[in-house]
Amino acid sequence: MSVACRFARVQMPLVDVDDTFPGPLTAHVSSCLRCQAESARYRSLRRNLAGLTSRLEPAPAGLAGQVSARITASESVPDVLRSRPPRVAAATGVVVAVAGTLAMVRWLRTRTAS
């Protein structure tokens, strides 16, 4: 196997649908039957992989029902609405923290004065 063949073999797995080889390899492949055969294997592989799109596995029975049950269980609340409670909780937390700090400061002052 020539150096050009070896280099072409390294490049072949990355060649895409147009079968364009980088630089001088195009000339080599077009004149090398072995590389053409190898290129054809990869072309066939890509074509068959693309053809898998239409081969579908049947989803397990009950999948749709399980999804519906989970959605119903979460009370059908989409994310936009779901994001509100954390904001309210965060705001409540801030208010409680500020109020607590103020109460502590007042208590310390009272204690210091007495």
Add this chain to the structure above:
Amino acid sequence: MRVDEVKPGDEELVRLAQGGDSAAFSELVVRHQNEVYTLALRLVGDREMAADVAQEAFVRGWRALPKFRGDSRFTTWMHRITVNTAWSLRAKAARRRTERIDDLAFEPRSTGMSPERAGELSELRPRIESALSVLPIGTRTVVVLKDVYGWSHPEIAEHLDISVAASKVRLHRGRKRLRDELWPYVEEIS
């Protein structure tokens, strides 16, 4: 159901679901569950986990539906969610088993397929599925997304949180391995 009754398209169902109509979303699930499950199965290579991924992906899809702007088809959007879900669930499972999921764990394994010469395309496809299923998860994911679903390297890189170069390396490795598995007796004699 009346014969002249027209089924709503995906866009209409998505619009209804975005308004909170869970029945409309359930119809979308019924329509596309095979596609989502098949993609999940190709990514994780395990039927039980694929069912979990598909279920979780649809639930995430429902929750994220208000953000869906309709720039792409619903199925394309669900594919992206399925990939992200498969990746995260697989990573969680792998962490639990203290396994490495990246390609460093690459160990050649035989698919056990009969070493015949390549035949008709219809004969080859089931073998390709079989060969795909034994690729390492990182490699398989890139091959599936690029060659089966037509994603670009930048898209793959973004969703898998890897570099474009890493995506190309995995594609190279995956195609090479598939080629070696599928054409074992037609190797060139050097």
